[in-house]
Amino acid sequence: MAGLLDRRELDFLLYELLDTAALPGRPRYREHSREVFDTAIDLFARIAAAQFAPYYRKGDVEEPHFDGERVHLIPETQVAWDTLRASGFLKAHCDEAEGGLQLPEIVLRAAMAHLMVANGPATAYPFLTLGVINLLRAFGSEAQKARYLGPLMDGECAGTMALTEPDQGSALGDIRTRAEPQPDGSYRLFGQKMFISGGEHELSANIVHMVLARIAGAPAGARGISLFLVPKWLPGDGDGDIDVEAAGTPAARSARRNDVAxxxxxxxxxxxxxxxxxxxxxxxxxxxxxxxxxxxxxxxCMFQMMNEARIGVGLNAAATALRGYRYALDYARSRKQGRPASHKQPLSPQVALTAHADVRRMLLAQKAYAEGGLALCLYASALFEDERTHPEAAARQRAGELLDLLTPVVKSWPAKYGFAANDLAIQVLGGAGYTREHPVEQLLRDQRINAIHEGTEGIHGLDLLGRKLRQHGGAGFGHLRAEVAATVAAARAEAVLAPLAVALETHWRLLDDTSTALLAAQAADIDRALANATAYLDVFGRVVMGWLWLRQACIAVRRLADLGAGADGGDGAGAEDEREGASEAHFYRGKLQAARWYLAWELPAIVPLCRLLGDGDTVAYEMRDAWFG
Known part of the structure; x- marks a missing residue:
């Protein structure tokens, strides 16, 4: 089916860019192999194709509705949930002793990418449940784990995160939901939460809400916020003595409904x-x-789930962009329209849309955005894995510091440029793309939320420039500097890549200088220095993506040399099509061309932005409310 994740692309990222095949060398994965990883990914790819993709459109047209008593979802959503939980997906990353498959984080996220490409909206339910599982594993008491982890891992419980309130969005330190302690050690919560994904449904027998609230008498601000597990159903007599056997199972249906309406x-x-x-x-x-x-x-505690969700939002954005790109590419290859300017005969056959340079430009931009976004998200998942299981303590620390720095970019860049990719997909289809007869208009609408939830671009710009850049004494930025330098050195060794190496090195220096200037400016006037933080986030993300594309280009050039194929395709594409390995050569040339395009057309856009940032332009900052009219 057009639009599903290309396995060749995924294999390239997992095993050529990120060396996932080396993970069985670590003690946690000694029983695994690449074959085990591939088998797991293939299983979830089949579930994605069979149970998620077919109802992507129906879920949009027949959206959930509330009849006053129950929330109704289309039945296909239930089938997809049941199939996924029966597969063991929700506990696939958990320890074998917990009943899990002990899969690496990056393999789990690769599997999730298949689901997201097939039907992004339907993945919200397992996505949030995974976050709750991980949160409880990290911070839950032994009693809480005993009561709820099993049902969550088996899909008898689903999970949510309940943060936002009507009178505050990202300012979580200002939340007003209150928690009153009880003699039995439990609490009673009072307040309202909104924008709660998966907050009410009947896919599972129970729902576990992870709720931020303020204990009565707690200090103002973030220091007064606590985290609570609030189940939809209360098995037992409701006095806090939860029946372990009944928690989260269908038996909970006969128990008392918690005071969550x-x-x-x-x-x-x-x-x-x-x-x-x-x-x-x-x-x-x-x-x-x-x-x-x-x-x-x-x-x-909640920041663990939030940061995990931020990487997941980036992955969803990349997946949505990938589906739009693949659909637009298939359409452009099959749709005949017009002729190149050099074809003067009006009766000559029309050509496919891909024969037009401007269409190839739009497709190449989509490829750079979508595949680049997936590379960024899987790289973040690899850092997450290294932080937890790398055998060397220094490497674990380095991965954690680098991941902390990059998380705002991982969340924001795929969302921003994924939207641009989906917009271009509509443009490739022309008028057809604006109609509901094709999925690209829905993909654009589905994509839009990714720049908002789990923190807007502005919030992550402030986080990156105001906090992450100097976190750990600036260690994360130093690690990134070393990574870029290593890639530049590797690229310089390849004649065809030397101009790209120069481009990345030049623009990295510009980012480095701008970062130094903005950090110094914060000491004088932090509000003024952070006024253009979103522009800085964009600059930072563009450079990081330039680095990732140059890394991919280095691999592509080496693989083309192994195939005996020229990097520029000048050895005759027609003749090559008759040789073994032609499709591989096309794949790697596509990678190289996307890197060339990105570094030539996208990276230089940071130059005027860095000039404005370095000059401390304050036009927007100095605007006053009354002047808006």
Whole structure:
């Protein structure tokens, strides 16, 4: 089916760019092999194609609705959830002792990419549940793990994260939901949360909400925020003594409903099959909740799930862009329209859209954005894996510091440029792309939310420039500098890549100088220095992507040499098509050409931005509310 993730592309990223095949050399994965990884990915790819992709459109047209008592989803969503949980997906990354497959993080995310390409909105339910599983594994008490981890891992429970409130968005330190301690050690929660994905449904027997709230008497600000586990259903007598055997199972249906009420569904521009809710806690005496982690450490705990979700949002953005790109490419190859300017005869056959230079430009931009975004997200997953399982302590620390620095970029860059890719997909189809007869208009609508949830671009710009750049004493930026330098040196060794190496090195120096200037400016006037943080985020992301594309180009040139094929295709494409390895040569030339395009057309766009940032332009900062008219 057009639009599903190309396995050759995934193999390139996993095994050529990121060396995932080396992971079985680590103690945690000694029982695994590349064959095991591939088998797992293939399984979830088949589930994606069979159970997720076919109802992508239907989930948009027949969006969830609330009849006053129940939230109704199309039945295909239930089938997809049941199939996925029966496959063991939700516990695939968990320890073998927990019933999991002990798969590496990067393999799990590669499998998730297949699901997201097939049907991004439907992946919200397993995506959030994975986050809750990981949160409980890290910070839950032994009793909480015993009660809820099994049902979550088996899909009898689903999970959510409940952060945002109607009178605050990203300012989590200002939340007002309150938690009142009870004699039995539980709490009663009172407040309202909104934009809660998966907040109410019947896909699973129970839902576990991870809720941020302020314990009565806690200090103002972030230090007063705690994290609570609030189940939809309370097995047992509701006094806090949860029946381990019943927790999260169908038996919970006969138990007491917790005081969590659906106030309404939100009707969205896209991602419609992912139900988004407003939830009221404590309308009838207080929602029973259980403290997760230490009191006052809620944000610190929740940031694990938030950062995991940020990488997941980037992955969803890349996947949505990839589906649009593949669909536009297939359409352009089959659609005959017009003739090149050099064809003067009006009766000469029309040519495919790919014969037109401007269409190839749009497709090449999509390729650079979509494949680049996937590379960035899987690279982040590889860093996450290294931080946890690399055998060397120094390497674990380095990976964690680099991941901390790059997380704002991983979340934001694929969302911004994935939207640009999906916009170009519509343009390739022309008028047909603007109609609902093709999926590219839905993909654009579905993509739009990725620049908003888990922090807007502005929030992540502030995070990167105001915090992450100097975090760990600037170690993350130093690691990135070393990575870029190593790639530049490798590229210089290849004559065909020397101009690209010069381009990346030149623009890296510009980013480095701009970063130094902006850090110094923060000491004088932090608000003014951070006023253009979003522009800095864009500059940073463009350079990081230039580095990743040059890394891919280095691999492509070496592989082409191994195939005995020229990097420029000048050895005769027609003759090559008759030789073994032709498709491989085409694949690597495509990589090289995308790198050339990105470094020639996208990277130089940072020059005027860096000039404005370095000059400290304050036009937007100095604007006043009254002047808007």
């Amino acid at each position: 659906l106030a309404g569904l939100l009707h969205k521009m896209g991602q419609r099959n992912s139900v988004t809710t407003v939830l009221n806690f404590g309308e009838a005496g207080g929602a029973v909740g259980y403290l997760v982690g230490a009191a006052g450490r809620g944000l610190a």
